[in-house]
Amino acid sequence: MEALQEQISSYEQEIKAFQPADAAELEAYRIKFLGTKGIVKQIFGEMKNVPVEQKKEAGQVLNAFKQLAESQYEAFKHLTENSQKKGPSIDETLPGTKLPMGTRHPLRVVENEIVSIFEKLGFSVATGPEIEDDWHNFTSLNMPEHHPARDMQDTFYVAQNPDWVLRTHTSSVQARIMEQGNLPVRVICPGRVYRNETISARAHCFFHQCEGLYIDKNVSFADLKQTLYYFVTEMFGPDTKVRFRPSYFPFTEPSAEMDISCTVCGGKGCNLCKHTGWVEILGCGMVHPNMLRNFGIDPEVYTGFAFGMGVERITQVKYQVNDLRLYSQNDVRFLRQFQSS
Incomplete structure (x- = not known):
């Protein structure tokens, strides 16, 4: 023992x-x-x-x-x-791990550039609500009830209430600016809009617009053309050609659509321009007298012009992005291409 x-x-x-x-x-x-x-x-x-x-x-x-x-x-x-569990010891004197730089969204890059160009011409930025009433979104813009132009825009109604909608265009912001009665008016209206459309490479249920409005005494179609010529030169370069085609919009008369020479093929013909050499980028026209009267503006004294463009469309032409769905899918492989923008 x-x-x-x-x-x-x-x-x-x-x-x-x-x-x-x-x-x-x-x-x-x-x-x-x-x-x-x-x-x-x-x-x-x-x-x-x-x-x-x-x-x-x-x-x-x-x-x-x-x-x-x-x-x-x-x-x-x-x-x-x-x-x-603690893992290897860390030398706190060493530099930290560098974080990857974020990027601005391509739509925001282009929208900021559009706004910057028009600010040089004296336009100020105006914004408004995305949920709108019928008056500002349709009726005041020369589209009374049962007007056929309403069928051109598939609308989202809020809680099935015909008086409240998700705005179908930023023209509603122009209406709100005009009803303030502060003349002259020179504004650019960027923002998101909504339409009840099937999502595809060429269409989406929401997208972005930049619309402009200029109202003053003795404003002519020549002023509109010169303003848009300047915009195209600044956005796409001095060698870009422009043409206007007659069109119809209920809130402008006369109305036109503006095309530019294709930025990819230079007018020779490619998939972007559908082999025509031209790409449509915006609609425009002189403000309809009925629209001026709706806000108490005398069309015998004041005239004006308006224009509107899709930011996605301008981005497509500038960067050759052919699928609208890419803008909202948050695919970092797509977004990183704009890191230097």
Whole structure:
């Protein structure tokens, strides 16, 4: 019994002095003391040589030894696991990880450029609500109830209420500016609009417009043309050609659509211009006298012009983006192409 106690005492000192440097040393400790052929198993095997009257005392000593070996292992196992979770040490004096630079959305890039060009001509920016009433979105713009022009715009109605809609164009902002009665008016109206259309590469249920309005005494169609010539030159370059085609809009008379020479093929013909050499970019015209009267403006004294363009369309022509869905899919592979914009 005394020899057994001396042996156990020697192992206890070794266990208490043990300080593993890593998980590998701790595993070696486990195998040495607690393994199937470890020291604890071997010492318990010595019980057969202990006299019967000393077995109770010897059992208590052996159990205490086993508990010491197991408790040391569990304690160091816990410390080792925590150190592994912390990961490698960090040198705080080193420079931090550089974060990737974000980019502006291509539609915002183009919209800002459009606004900047017209601000040089004295236009100020005007905004309005995206949920509009029927008067500002339709009736005041020379589209009374049952007017066929309303069928040109598939409308989202709010809670099936015919008096409230998601605006179908930013012309509603022009209406709100005109009803203030502060003349002359020279504004550019950028914003998001909504139409109930099937989403495809060429159409979407929401898109963006920039519309302009200029009302003053002696404003002519020549003023409109010169303003838009300047815009095209600034946006697409001085070699871009322009042409006007007669068109119809209920809030302008006369009305026109404006085309520019294709920016891809230079007028020779390609998929963008459908092999015509021309790309339509906006609609325009002189403000209809009925629209002026709706806001108490005398058409015998004041005249004006208006124009409207889709930001997606201008972006398509400028950057050759042929799928409208790309603008709202948040695909970083697409957005990163505009990192330097």
